[in-house]
Amino acid sequence: MSNELEFLSRRVAAGKLSRRDFLGRAAALGIAAPFANSLLSSAARAAGPVKGGTLKAGLVGGESTNSLDPALMMTQVPFAFGKCWGEMIVELSPDGKLENRIAEEIGSSDDAKTWTLKIRDGVEFHNGKTVTAEDVAATLERHSDEKSKSGALGYMKGIATIKASGKEVVLTLKEANADLPYLLSDYHLIVQPNGGKDKPDAGISAGPYVVKTNEPGVRHGGERFANYWQGDKMGHADQIEVIVINDATARTAALQGGQVNMINRVEPKIVDLIKRVPGVTIRNHAGPGHYVFIMHCNTAPFDNNDLRMALKLAIDREEMLNKVLRGYGSLGNDFPINSSYPLFTEIEQRKYDPDKAKFHYKKSGHDGTVLLRTSDVAFPGAVDASQLFQQSAAKAGIKIELKREPGDGYWNEVWNKQPFCASYWGGRSTQDQMYSTAYLSTADWNDTRFKRPDFDKMVLAARAELDEAKRKQMYHDMAVMVRDEGGLILPMFNQFIDATGAKVDGWVDDPHQELMNGYALAKCWLQA
Amino acid sequence: MSSPILKLIAQRIALGILLLLAISVLIFAGTQILPGDVAQAILGQSATPESLANLREQLGLNDPAYIRYFHWLGGVLTGDLGTAMSSGQDIATSIKGRLWNTLFLAFWAAVVAVPLAIILGLIAVRYRNGWVDKLISGLALASTSFPEFFIGYLLVYFFAVKWQIFPAISTVYDGMPFGERMQAIALPATALTLVVLAHMMRMTRAAILNVMQSAYVETAELKGLSAFAVIRKHAFPNAIAPIINVVMLNLAYLIVGVVVVEVIFVYPGMGQYLVDHVTKRDVPVVQAVGLIFAAVYISLNIIADIAAIVANPRLRHPK
Numbered sequence: 001m002s003n004e005l006e007f008l009s010r011r012v013a014a015g016k017l018s019r020r021d022f023l024g025r026a027a028a029l030g031i032a033a034p035f036a037n038s039l040l041s042s043a044a045r046a047a048g049p050v051k052g053g054t055l056k057a058g059l060v061g062g063e064s065t066n067s068l069d070p071a072l073m074m075t076q077v078p079f080a081f082g083k084c085w086g087e088m089i090v091e092l093s094p095d096g097k098l099e100n101r102i103a104e105e106i107g108s109s110d111d112a113k114t115w116t117l118k119i120r121d122g123v124e125f126h127n128g129k130t131v132t133a134e135d136v137a138a139t140l141e142r143h144s145d146e147k148s149k150s151g152a153l154g155y156m157k158g159i160a161t162i163k164a165s166g167k168e169v170v171l172t173l174k175e176a177n178a179d180l181p182y183l184l185s186d187y188h189l190i191v192q193p194n195g196g197k198d199k200p201d202a203g204i205s206a207g208p209y210v211v212k213t214n215e216p217g218v219r220h221g222g223e224r225f226a227n228y229w230q231g232d233k234m235g236h237a238d239q240i241e242v243i244v245i246n247d248a249t250a251r252t253a254a255l256q257g258g259q260v261n262m263i264n265r266v267e268p269k270i271v272d273l274i275k276r277v278p279g280v281t282i283r284n285h286a287g288p289g290h291y292v293f294i295m296h297c298n299t300a301p302f303d304n305n306d307l308r309m310a311l312k313l314a315i316d317r318e319e320m321l322n323k324v325l326r327g328y329g330s331l332g333n334d335f336p337i338n339s340s341y342p343l344f345t346e347i348e349q350r351k352y353d354p355d356k357a358k359f360h361y362k363k364s365g366h367d368g369t370v371l372l373r374t375s376d377v378a379f380p381g382a383v384d385a386s387q388l389f390q391q392s393a394a395k396a397g398i399k400i401e402l403k404r405e406p407g408d409g410y411w412n413e414v415w416n417k418q419p420f421c422a423s424y425w426g427g428r429s430t431q432d433q434m435y436s437t438a439y440l441s442t443a444d445w446n447d448t449r450f451k452r453p454d455f456d457k458m459v460l461a462a463r464a465e466l467d468e469a470k471r472k473q474m475y476h477d478m479a480v481m482v483r484d485e486g487g488l489i490l491p492m493f494n495q496f497i498d499a500t501g502a503k504v505d506g507w508v509d510d511p512h513q514e515l516m517n518g519y520a521l522a523k524c525w526l527q528a
Numbered sequence: 529m530s531s532p533i534l535k536l537i538a539q540r541i542a543l544g545i546l547l548l549l550a551i552s553v554l555i556f557a558g559t560q561i562l563p564g565d566v567a568q569a570i571l572g573q574s575a576t577p578e579s580l581a582n583l584r585e586q587l588g589l590n591d592p593a594y595i596r597y598f599h600w601l602g603g604v605l606t607g608d609l610g611t612a613m614s615s616g617q618d619i620a621t622s623i624k625g626r627l628w629n630t631l632f633l634a635f636w637a638a639v640v641a642v643p644l645a646i647i648l649g650l651i652a653v654r655y656r657n658g659w660v661d662k663l664i665s666g667l668a669l670a671s672t673s674f675p676e677f678f679i680g681y682l683l684v685y686f687f688a689v690k691w692q693i694f695p696a697i698s699t700v701y702d703g704m705p706f707g708e709r710m711q712a713i714a715l716p717a718t719a720l721t722l723v724v725l726a727h728m729m730r731m732t733r734a735a736i737l738n739v740m741q742s743a744y745v746e747t748a749e750l751k752g753l754s755a756f757a758v759i760r761k762h763a764f765p766n767a768i769a770p771i772i773n774v775v776m777l778n779l780a781y782l783i784v785g786v787v788v789v790e791v792i793f794v795y796p797g798m799g800q801y802l803v804d805h806v807t808k809r810d811v812p813v814v815q816a817v818g819l820i821f822a823a824v825y826i827s828l829n830i831i832a833d834i835a836a837i838v839a840n841p842r843l844r845h846p847k
Contacts, residue, residue, distance in 0.1 A: 058697070063804040064622065065612065149579055216617075217804055218796040219699055243699050245794045249681060253696035254794075257688040260697075412568040444576040 049506055053526040055237035057515070058251050058260035062244030064217030069200040070190040071143060071150035076264060076514065079187055081220045081242050083518035085126075086190030087206035089117065089136060090181050092429055092517065094510040096342045098181050102131055102191050102206065106184075112176040112464055117169040117184075123229045125193050126210045137164035138195025140171070143188060152188040154437060154444070176464035178471070182430045187518065208235030208522050219243045236506070236525035252499075255280060261504050261526065264514050266497040267380065268326040279502030284328055284495045285509040288340045288427025288434075291324075291379040291494055292332075293372065293389065295487040296449040299419040305485055306364035312350060313357035314393040317491040323388060324381040328497055332490035335479040336425060336434050340511040343431055343468070345476045347483065354396035361398050369399040373414050377407035378422035385491070386422055416447045423447065424494075429512060431475050435459050439482060448487030455481055503527045533837065540833055544826045548819070551826075552604070555818040556597045559811045568809070600815065610812040612805070619816050623801070627820065629700060630790075630797035633713050634782035637720035641782075642775055645725050649732025649771075650764070654755055656737065665733070668726035680719045680792040687715055697794040716793040720786060724778040731774035735767035742766075769836035776832035784821040 008022050061076025073082055090106065093099040100106065105118040123131040142148060144156035161172045173180065190196075190205050203211035206229070209222030220242045224235045243260060245251040251263045252270065256277055266274055266282065275282055295302035295311070302308060317331050330338065333350055374386035383404060390400045405414050405421075414421050428434040437443055440459055441451040455478065462474040482488060496514035500507060506524040510517040516524075567583040584590060591599075603610055609619040648668070652661045671679065688696035698712045739745060740763050748762045787799035794800075798817060805813035 063808065064801050065804060065808050065810060067616070146578065147582055149583060153579065154576065213701070215701065215796070217800065219701065243697065243794070245697060247791050247794065250684070250697055250792055250794050253684045253689050257684075257692055257696040259695050 049232075049236040049525040050528045051236055051238070051525070052528075053237050054239040054241060055262075055504075055521055055524060055526060056241045056243060056260040057262045057264070057521055058243045058245040058254045059263065059515075060244075060246050060248070060251060060265045062217055062220075062242070062246070066216040067201045068203040068211065068214060070188050070192070070196065071148060071152070071200060073188055074151060077220070077242055077244055079513070080264075080515050080518045080521065081222075082187060082190055083207070084209040084222050084240055084242075084522050085203055085205055085207045085211050087123070087131075088187075089139075089184045089189060089191060092182070092185045092512050094508050094512075094517070096340075096511070098185070102136060103184075106181050108178075108180070110466075112178045112180070112466055113173050115171045115173070115180050117171070119167050119169065120229070121167075123206050124227045125206050126204045126225060127193060129193055131191060131206055133164040133167055133169045135193055135195060136191055137162050137169045138197055139189060139191050140169070140195070142195040142197055142200070150188055152183075152186045155183045155186065155433065175460065177432070178463060178466050179430045179432045183433065185429060187513075209240055212239075213241075217244055234519070234522045236523075237521075240521040242521070255499055255501055258501065260501070262498060262500045262515070262520055262524070264496075264498050266499050268324075268328045268497065271326065271328060271497060274499060281500050281504075281507075283498040283500060283507060283509065285511060286330055286338070286340055286493065287496050287511050287513065288336075288338060288429075289425065289494050289496070290332055290336060290338075290427065290490050291382070291385065291424050291492055292336075292422070293386075293489040293491075294421060294423055294448050295489070296419040297487040298449040298451065301364070301366045301370065302419055302487060304364045304366065306360045307366050307370075308487060309484075310357045310359075310361035310364060310396070310398060311370070311393065312489050313353045313360065314396040314398050315389050315489055315491050316352040316392040317350075318352070319392065320385055320388050320491045324385045325492060325494060328495045329492045330495075332492050333483060334486070334488055334490050335482040336427070336438070336488065336490060337431055337475070337479055338493050340427070341431050341434075343472050343475050345472055345479070347476070347479055350483070352392060354392075357393070357396035357398065361396065369401040371401050371403060371420060373403045373405050373418050373421040375405040375407050375410045375414070375422065377410050378415075379424035379494070382422045382424075389491075416445065431478075432459065432463050435478060435482075436463075439486070450482070450486050450488075452481070452485075500524075536837060537834055540830045544830050547826055548822060551822040552601060552815075552819055553597075555815050555822070556593075556600065558818075559814050560593055600812070604816075604819065609816040612813050613808075613810050619813055623798070623816060623820070625702065626796060626798050626801045629795065630783055630786065630799070632700075632709075633716060633720070633786070633795060633797060634779065636710075636713060637717045637724070637782050638779055640717065641721040641724050641778070642728065644721070645728035645775075646732050646771065648725075649729045649736065650756075650759055652729070652733045653736045653740070653759055653763075656733075661733075665730065668729050671722040672726035676719065676723055676788045677792055679722050680716070680789055683715045683719055684792070699794055699796065701796075713795070716786075716789050716795050719789050719793075720782055723789075724781060728771075728774050728778055732767070732771050735770040736763045739763045739766045765839070768839045772835045772839070773832045776828045776835075780825045780828045783824050 008025060057080065059077050059080060063075065066075070066078050070082060070086060073079055088101050089103045091099045091101050102120055102123055103117040104120040106115065108115045117136065119131065119133045119136055125131060140156065140159065140162050143150040143152045144159050144162070150156070158174055158177060159171055160174045163170045171180070192205055203214060208225055208228045210225045212223045213219060213221035222240045224238055228235050245254055248265070248267050252266070252274060254260045255263045271282055274280055295308055297303060312334055321327065321329055321331060331349060333347060337344055372386055372389070374382050376383055386402050390402055393400045415423050425438070428437060436459060438445050438447060439450050439455065440446065441453065441456050458474060458478050462471050462478070465471045465474065498515055503526045504524050505527050507520065508516055567580050567589060600610065607620070609623065611617060612619055612622065648664050652664045655661050684696050687694045694714045695712055698716050700709050700712050736759060745758060745762055748758045786797065787803060789795070790797045790799035791803065802814065802817045
């Protein structure tokens with residue numbers, strides 16, 4: 001029986017049998033539709049990508065203020081469209097390893113201070129020019145310039161000199177950093193002719209699609225680049241289109257109505273409903289993003305570790321995960337790292353414990369209420385989550401007063417200013433990046449005011465350490481420190497929830513970002 | 529006879545320009561009160577002090593407010609709306625396409641809604657207090673009482689998701705064939721029609737009924753004219769001023785009040801453009817859009833006034 005099905009599925013993949021007929025025969029053989037579908041998609045994958053067609057995505061996160069300048073990319077639409085027309089120096093593959101793209105090889109000196117990128121031959125820009133080491137060097141220069149507005153500036157500042165010679169780019173760092181190649185996978189670092197210094201928003205790079213339409217906030221379109229250097233791996237559809245649909249209901253309707261083939265950010269509360277729609281597949285997977293409550297370790301009353309511990313113990317993580325994320329996430333453990341990071345180690349899970357919370361609360365000597373600021377924009381469901389927190393803390397005898405702040409101006413008036421508020425983090429690609437961005441004493445975004453010289457030393461030591469086992473141990477110790485003494489309450493990691501329509505194939509879950517780390521349009525194809 | 533009319537029209541226009549100037553001050557002041565500033569909003573959560581300072585300097589946010597106001601006003605008067613702070617694009621250029629889209633949608637909504645409302649109003653008067661009248665009024669009231677987003681979602685659910693007759697999203701673009709464009713705007717135009725229909729219909733009905741109380745209508749009826757002829761020849765022309773007023777008010781609404789409908793149907797018009805830029809604190813764009821909306825409102829009101837004066841000789845001769 002399964003032989004027959006396999007035969008039929010190969011015929012579908014070869015375009016000799018219609019999908020509907022196949023499902024009909026599968027049903028006749030007593031095979032449930034989901035199983036038949038999965039059989040079909042594996043057959044299609046085995047048959048290889050299908051070229052042709054227009055692949056369309058309806059995405060939230062685009063505004064009429066978007067620009068094609070990679071330095072200014074912030075939200076989901078420029079990010080996903082950037083992966084279609086842009087080519088990177090290196091990329092993180094779905095299994096967390098590094099994949100060389102424009103760089104053919106990356107090597108470092110023993111002290112991890114000098115790095116050499118060997119540039120691949122024969123990669124062509126959309127304007128016909130060949131990608132050279134100078135272009136790569138100029139790109140890095142532009143993003144590491146102190147005056148740059150680049151979103152990558154924070155990490156790029158660590159580079160002291162950039163030199164191009166022949167086929168190589170040599171980088172020297174101010175301080176050793178074993179993670180440099182990971183930093184180079186930042187999505188802002190799209191390689192442009194002369195680094196984009198002349199015309200940063202020209203939309204010219206060496207990616208699989210050439211920019212054809214660019215109407216910020218409305219739609220973006222690309223046409224397959226005939227000379228793409230990796231045409232067998234990416235750029236299967238003839239054309240791709242990103243339609244900006246910021247309204248969640250409109251986005252789902254567009255997928256159901258067949259106007260788009262994929263959407264991002266399906267709301268957890270409607271996932272179960274969407275799952276029932278025929279032909280639609282929910283693509284949910286864990287990532288490094290997390291929803292948090294942050295306390296300033298240097299501001300009363302949160303400068304008392306017993307009070308911080310009391311609040312950490314007074315939050316019911318499981319309830320929050322179930323009610324706010326409907327299970328589409330994982331439990332947090334008060335440090336910003338989870339298994340999507342390459343060097344993650346497990347630490348004992350902190351649980352809701354009202355008695356212990358009561359004990360620490362008493363010991364802290366604080367009484368009266370604790371003021372928590374929250375807002376809908378902090379993360380989806382933040383107000384509900386804050387109310388759950390308030391209730392679970394009340395059972396431990398801790399009174400939390402909620403202040404609902406307007407979404408307008410939340411990020412500049414409340415976050416990183418007020419001592420206790422709800423917030424979110426998108427996560428980073430390495431632990432070093434995450435800790436350097438928000439937990440080093442000198443970090444601009446140290447939103448928990450966690451200022452510990454001993455911790456800083458650990459971060460710097462781990463950064464320069466090339467022995468993986470030792471590094472793992474160092475990161476473990478850092479995590480324990482943040483977990484037990486820091487100002488972070490991290491009840492849950494959220495999942496990326498995307499959805500695809502009936503004809504989409506070639507999807508591979510990627511833990512780094514939504515939409516296959518932005519590559520869904522470039523790597524998926526439409527079944528014939 | 530023509531000179532008092534011309535004088536009245538000139539007066540109205542002058543008043544309109546004065547009003548627009550006053551509104552420009554209000555808009556400018558209003559945008560200054562928004563919390564935070566554009567640099568912070570552009571950079572969002574990832575703002576660092578250095579990048580903030582760089583961006584502020586570059587955007588000229590360090591000048592005092594009144595200097596920026598006159599600078600802006602001068603630009604507007606010479607047809608230069610400035611550049612968007614957040615994207616560096618020329619505002620006039622990006623607004624042109626958006627305004628055209630909004631007008632296109634408003635136009636087709638009006639083409640359906642206005643005659644339909646007036647005809648339904650006339651029918652309601654003809655069969656006043658009967659079941660036809662009650663049915664029309666009831667349905668119209670129901671469609672108005674639902675919030676726009678609810679009507680929008682209902683239309684999407686039935687026409688786009690269930691029956692797949694029209695697309696759920698109305699992205700239109702330059703060079704789109706007319707037929708496709710009409711198909712794309714079918715649902716938002718229907719939603720808008722339903723939203724404005726009742727107001728115009730009930731106003732028409734009320735205005736005509738008001739006239740129907742007059743003695744000359746009674747005379748016409750006694751003359752033996754048919755009910756429709758009475759309404760058409762004697763009642764409607766005398767009720768036209770309030771009807772024009774409410775039609776203009778609704779036309780203005782079709783242009784400036786469509787934010788929700790545009791967002792639901794992902795229609796690239798002025799409403800979406802405004803919403804995007806408000807959240808980005810992109811002050812020049814918010815000001816420009818505000819001013820255009822104000823201008824639309826004021827000019828449609830002037831047209832309504834003038835049309836009413838022309839239609840009703842009594843208004844031409846102040847007592």
